[in-house]
Structures are given as C-alpha cells and as structure tokens.
Amino acid sequence: xxxxxxxxxxxxxxxxxxxxxxxxxxxxxxxxxxxxxxxxxxxxxxxxxxxxxxxxxxxxxxxxxxxxxxxxxxxxxxxxxxxxxxxxxxxxxxxxxxxxxxxxxxxxxxxxxxxxxxxxxxxxxxxxxxxxxxxxxxxxxxxxxxxxxxxxxxxxxxxxxxxxxxxxxxxxxxxxxxxxxxxxxxxxxxxxxxxxxxxxxxxxxxxxxxxxxxxxxxxxxxxxxxxxxxxxxxxxxxxxxxxxxxxxxxxxxxxxxxxxxxxxxxxxxxxxxxxxxxxxxxx
Amino acid sequence: xxxxxxxxxxxxxxxxxxxxxxxxxxxxxxxxxxxxxxxxxxxxxxxxxxxxxxxxxxxxxxxxxxxxxxxxxxxxxxxxxxxxxxxxxxxxxxxxxxxxxxxxxxxxxxxxxxxxxxxxxxxxxxxxxxxxxxxxxxxxxxxxxxxxxxxxxxxxxxxxxxxxxxxxxxxxxxxxxxxxxxxxxxxxxxxxxxxxxxxxxxxxxxxxxxxxxxxxxxxxxxxxxxxxxxxxxxxxxxxxxxxxxxxxxxxxxxxxxxxxxxxxxxxxxxxxxxxxxxxxxxxxxxxxxxxxxxxxxxxxxxxxxxxxxxxxxxxxxxxxxxxxxxxxxxxxxxxxxxxxxxxxxxxxxxx
Ligand SMILES: Nc1ncnc2c1ncn2[C@@H]1O[C@H](COP(=O)(O)OP(=O)(O)O)[C@@H](O)[C@H]1O
Ligand SMILES: [Mg+2]
Numbered sequence: 308x309x310x311x312x313x314x315x316x317x318x319x320x321x322x323x324x325x326x327x328x329x330x331x332x333x334x335x336x337x338x339x340x341x342x343x344x345x346x347x348x349x350x351x352x353x354x355x356x357x358x359x360x361x362x363x364x365x366x367x368x369x370x371x372x373x374x375x376x377x378x379x380x381x382x383x384x385x386x387x388x389x390x391x392x393x394x395x396x397x398x399x400x401x402x403x404x405x406x407x408x409x410x411x412x413x414x415x416x417x418x419x420x421x422x423x424x425x426x427x428x429x430x431x432x433x434x435x436x437x438x439x440x441x442x443x444x445x446x447x448x449x450x451x452x453x454x455x456x457x458x459x460x461x462x463x464x465x466x467x468x469x470x471x472x473x474x475x476x477x478x479x480x481x482x483x484x485x486x487x488x489x490x491x492x493x494x495x496x497x498x499x500x501x502x503x504x505x506x507x508x509x510x511x512x513x514x515x516x517x518x519x520x521x522x523x524x525x526x527x528x529x530x531x532x533x534x535x536x537x538x539x540x541x542x543x544x545x546x547x548x549x550x551x552x553x554x555x556x557x558x559x560x561x562x563x564x565x566x567x568x569x570x571x572x573x574x575x576x577x578x579x580x581x582x583x584x585x586x587x588x589x590x
Numbered sequence: 591x592x593x594x595x596x597x598x599x600x601x602x603x604x605x606x607x608x609x610x611x612x613x614x615x616x617x618x619x620x621x622x623x624x625x626x627x628x629x630x631x632x633x634x635x636x637x638x639x640x641x642x643x644x645x646x647x648x649x650x651x652x653x654x655x656x657x658x659x660x661x662x663x664x665x666x667x668x669x670x671x672x673x674x675x676x677x678x679x680x681x682x683x684x685x686x687x688x689x690x691x692x693x694x695x696x697x698x699x700x701x702x703x704x705x706x707x708x709x710x711x712x713x714x715x716x717x718x719x720x721x722x723x724x725x726x727x728x729x730x731x732x733x734x735x736x737x738x739x740x741x742x743x744x745x746x747x748x749x750x751x752x753x754x755x756x757x758x759x760x761x762x763x764x765x766x767x768x769x770x771x772x773x774x775x776x777x778x779x780x781x782x783x784x785x786x787x788x789x790x791x792x793x794x795x796x797x798x799x800x801x802x803x804x805x806x807x808x809x810x811x812x813x814x815x816x817x818x819x820x821x822x823x824x825x826x827x828x829x830x831x832x833x834x835x836x837x838x839x840x841x842x843x844x845x846x847x848x849x850x851x852x853x854x855x856x857x858x859x860x861x862x863x864x865x866x867x868x869x870x871x872x873x874x875x876x877x878x879x880x881x882x883x884x885x886x887x888x889x890x891x892x893x894x895x896x897x898x899x900x901x902x903x904x905x906x907x908x909x910x911x912x913x914x915x916x917x918x919x920x921x922x923x924x925x926x927x928x929x930x931x932x933x934x935x936x937x938x939x940x941x
Pocket of ligand 1: 603606608626627628629630631632633634635
C-alpha cells in the first residue's frame with residue numbers, strides 16, 4: 308500500500324528535480340541578486356537594497372524599453388493571429404500531398420537558428436538590401452528599415468508564426484467539417500460561417516498560440532539584438548547589456564524579474580479572461 | 591413532374607463513380623428513404639441535393655426551378671447531418687435560431703418560432719443547454735428542429751438514427767414520422783437500416799453501388815424485391831437453387847410451388863421464399879421433410895434452421911405462447927405458390 312502511494316511521487320521526481328534545479332533555483336538566486344547593493348568601483352556588496360527596483364520603475368529610459376517591449380510583443384501577436392489563423396485554415400482545407408508540403412514550409416524555418424534568420428533579415432532590409440534595391444528599381448525612394456521597430460516586428464512575426472499556426476491547425480483538425488456545411492445550408496455565407504462557427508471554435512487554439520507568441524516575443528533576444536541595433540533595445544537586450552557591458556548584475560537581475568512578473572501577469576490575466584469565456588461555451 | 595426531381599444525377603470522384611444516373615421524382619409532402627449498404631452513394635446523393643457536393647452530371651429541380659448549380663445557402667433546404675453537426679459553442683436555442691438569424695427574421699418573431707419548434711420536438715425546457723449537455727436523442731431532435739425552423743421546402747436526413755441505441759432508435763422512428771406529418775415537409779432520409787426505411791417511409795429507394803435498383807412502397811419492396819440483392823437486403827429471404835423444368839421449379843428431384851414464369855426448360859433459377867411464409871407441419875404432411883438443426887427465441891417470434899434435401903431453410907413462427915418443436919425434431923415444410931418468387935440464379939450457380 309505504502310509503495311503504491313509513493314509511485315506517483317517517484318514518477319514525477321525526475322521532472323520535479325529538473326524543474327527545481329534549472330528553473331526555480333536560478334530564479335531564486337536572481338531574485339536575491341536583484342536586492343544586492345552594487346558599487347561601480349567595488350562591485351556587488353553583501354548588503355541589501357530595493358534601490359534597483361525603484362530606479363527601474365522611475366527611470367524613463369527603462370520605462371521606454373518596457374513599453375516598447377510590450378508594444379512590439381503585442382503587435383507581433385496580433386499580426387501572427389491575423390496571418391496565422393487564416394493560414395492554418397487554408398492548410399486544413401488542402402488536399403493530401405500539398406498539406407504535408409506546406410506544413411513543412413511553415414515549420415521548416417524552426418529548423419534554422421534564429422541568429423541565422425536575423426542575419427538574413429538584416430541583409431534583406433539593409434540600406435543596400437534586396438527590399439531597397441527593388442524599391443529603387445521601381446523608382447521609389449529607399450526606406451530605412453534596418454534598426455527600426457518595423458524590422459524587429461517583421462522578423463519576430465516570421466519567427467513566431469509557426470507557434471500560432473500549429474495550435475490553430477490542431478484545433479481545426481478537431482472540427483467536424485459538417486458543422487461548417489450546416490451553417491452554409493442554413494443560409495450563412497462562407498464568411499459568416501467562418502466568423503460565427505469556425506472562429507469561435509478555434510479561439511482556444513488562437514489563445515494558446517497568442518500566449519506562446521507573446522511570451523516568446525516579449526523575451527526575444529537575438530532578433531532585437533541584431534535588427535534593433537544599439538539604440539532600439541528590448542527587455543532581454545537591456546538585461547544583457549546590464550550584465551555584460553555595465554557589469555551591474557543586480558540591476559540586470561531586477562529588470563529581468565520585473566519583465567518576468569509583468570509577462571506572467573499579462574499572460575495569466577489574458578488566459579483567465581479568454582479561457583473562462585471559451586471554456587464555458589466549449590466545455 | 592415531381593416537387594423535387596433528380597435527372598440522371600451522377601458523381602465521379604477521380605475514376606470512381608460514386609453515384610450513377612440516379613433518376614427520382616419526389617412528390618410534395620412525401621417521405622422517401624434512400625436505402626442501401628454503406629458506401630453505395632447515399633450520402634453523396636443527399637449532399638448533391640443539398641448543394642454540398644457538385645454533381646458531375648445531371649440536373650436537380652425543386653418546384654420546377656433548376657437548382658443544380660445553386661449555392662447551398664440559397665437553396666434553403668433543411669439538412670440533418672449524420673453527426674448532427676450542432677454548433678457546440680451555441681445553446682440549443684441559439685442553434686435553432688441560427689437559420690432565422692441568417693434570414694434576418696426579427697427578434698420577437700425569431701424567438702416565437704424557436705420556442706414553437708422546440709415545443710414540437712419536446713425540448714422546450716432544454717433551450718439554454720449546450721449540445722454537449724444533451725443525450726444523443728436530444729441532440730438529434732435539436733438537429734431536426736434547427737433544420738425545420740427555416741420552413742424548408744425539403745428536409746434531408748442523413749442516417750439520423752444511426753447514432754442512437756436500439757430502443758431509442760425505435761422511439762425516434764415514430765417521433766420522426768410524427769414531426770414530419772405535423773409539418774408536412776417533403777422528406778428524404780438516407781439509411782442503411784432496412785427496418786427503419788420500411789417502417790416510416792412512403793416510398794423506399796434502394797441503391798446498390800451508386801445505382802438505384804428499385805423504387806417502391808415499403809410493403810411492395812418487401813413482397814416483390816426486384817433483384818436478388820434487394821431480396822436478401824430487405825428482410826430475411828430463403829433462396830433455393832433450382833432448375834426450371836416442365837413449367838415448374840425443381841430442386842433435388844422435388845417440385846417446388848412458385849408463381850408462374852415463362853422460362854426455357856433447364857434454366858438455372860432461384861426460388862425465393864420469406865421465412866414467415868413457410869408453414870411448419872408434422873413430418874410427411876408438407877412438400878418435403880427436414881430436421882430442425884437450431885432454434886432461436888426472438889421474443890415476438892421463433893426462428894428455425896431446418897436441414898432439408900434442398901438445403902438449409904430458415905423458417906419463422908410467431909410466438910403463440912406455447913413452446914414449439916424442439917431441435918432435432920422432424921418436420922415438414924410447405925408454402926402456397928404465390929409466396930415463392932422466381933429470381934435469377936446466384937452468380938456461379940448458373941449451369
Ligand atoms: N470526397 C470524396 N472523394 C472520393 N471518394 C469519395 C468522396 N466521398 C465519398 N466517396 C466515395 O464514394 C462512395 C459513396 O460514399 P457515400 O455517399 O458516403 O456512401 P454512403 O453514404 O452510402 O455510405 C464511397 O465509396 C466513398 O468512398
Ligand atoms: Mg453515409
């Protein structure tokens with residue numbers, strides 16, 4: 308009897324240990340670190356302070372970065388939803404050889420390192436890149452794209468799209484095609500059937516996709532680092548700077564914790580809001 | 591000209607012909623069943639009428655109007671899908687109201703018609719439930735209500751009872767017929783269950799491998815099956831391989847009474863007799879004798895397998911209360927000539 312009661316605990320223990328060791332422990336250390344006093348000449352002190360937090364939430368420089376991070380992550384999520392959901396729908400309606408091919412095309416980019424893809428975008432978007440060359444060839448003025456928020460969002464959307472397409476596609480797979488047909492026979496146009504019948508049923512897929520995309524975008528590092536340049540920083544890049552250039556580890560830790568808490572609060576709030584509504588209807 | 595007509599309607603998928611030259615004319619208010627085994631093209635035919643599958647060839651007319659190429663949303667037919675296809679995120683009332691909403695029926699009128707329809711299918715107290723909170727039979731009735739509330743000229747039902755358990759299926763058959771009678775909608779029902787088709791339809795259309803092979807009233811279909819396939823598919827049927835000789839059927843040297851036929855001498859034929867048409871008697875008093883090899887009690891009737899010189903013959907006998915002959919008993923079998931029909935010989939048995 309006793310061993311049976313223990314079995315579940317034994318079974319989850321490897322995962323628990325991994326989680327504790329690799330996530331919780333570093334997190335606790337980071338929290339502790341963020342309260343340490345830092346001195347520019349002598350480094351990290353053994354005394355504690357909330358000065359870093361106060362500084363971050365009162366300094367316009369950091370607030371602007373937080374604001375940009377949220378804005379770009381939100382924009383990326385929105386664009387991914389707008390592009391990804393129809394893409395998933397088209398994908399689910401494709402015939403057999405094409406569906407597999409296009410699924411591969413969509414997932415394929417995941418196999419290429421984000422850094423490589425960021426460099427690819429910087430070549431495309433640079434002042435002498437393909438985009439500007441084409442614009443000039445067509446007689447337009449060249450535009451500044453690289454090191455702008457536009458470049459960051461374009462690249463983030465490219466990287467994040469599969470994370471939106473896959474959950475929506477999975478939700479669509481579970482949909483009975485007859486349900487949409489039923490709406491058509493009851494007099495709904497194709498568009499109305501999509502909006503009133505299909506969309507509400509894949510909203511849970513879109514919700515989970517949005518959560519993944521938002522979370523990953525808000526903490527993205529390589530793309531803003533390479534496409535935002537020195538000036539346009541996002542949360543992850545500023546944390547990196549505090550650690551590696553300023554060597555002010557406690558301040559970096561404080562920023563990291565604030566980003567984490569903000570991210571968590573937004574995602575949980577969003578999750579609760581949409582999921583309770585969707586669950587009530589879908590069960 | 592019927593209310594709904596199909597003319598040489600065909601559907602080809604790639605190189606496979608799912609439906610071939612179907613001709614059918616349905617009168618207004620009629621209840622017609624499409625009966626056939628799984629995969630014979632019933633759903634495809636129904637979906638062509640609904641506008642969800644485009645016919646390869648042929649025309650569909652409704653009340654004299656050609657609707658072959660019309661969009662499903664414009665046809666305005668009521669359809670009950672095999673899976674019911676209820677909208678899972680809408681309540682029962684919202685499901686039923688959807689078609690009216692699409693027709694821009696004003697709110698008070700819509701509410702009135704929805705509650706009237708829910709009353710008709712006995713679901714008035716379930717209006718605020720979601721489909722997942724309903725039983726199979728209730729879901730089926732929601733699907734019917736949703737299809738009927740738009741007052742469609744034709745109601746199409748795709749195996750509406752196949753997802754229900756046996757008892758409920760029987761109840762719903764009569765329920766379906768009651769609802770259809772009270773609204774008077776022309777109805778086409780698809781089913782693979784012959785009992786279902788026979789019990790509630792005005793006419794039954796039998797389909798075999800994409801073709802229509804017989805269109806008849808249920809009792810005529812049962813009594814006068816046009817093909818060997820229909821005779822075995824609709825009800826139970828004994829077929830005795832025989833030879834036509836001297837104006838009568840002969841098997842194992844015995845003359846078998848049957849309806850008259852003009853066939854050449856020596857032709858291979860089958861004699862088809864329904865189990866309930868065969869009379870069991872004491873040994874030596876019938877056409878020929880046989881031994882009861884097994885016996886099954888089926889509630890309202892008994893079923894016997896009798897080993898005879900002409901092969902195994904199935905006989906059924908209504909349950910009169912007393913226990914009938916036991917297994918191993920010697921019995922005689924007989925039937926009046928009008929109870930046996932002559933059918934083509936089974937493939938392979940032809941001489
Ligand atoms: N979209 C399709 N593509 C190819 N073959 C199909 C398609 N739909 C149905 N079929 C084929 O057509 C035949 C008839 O199908 P269906 O009408 O669904 O049969 P039933 O409803 O009588 O069981 C089946 O053999 C089926 O495999
Ligand atoms: Mg079918």
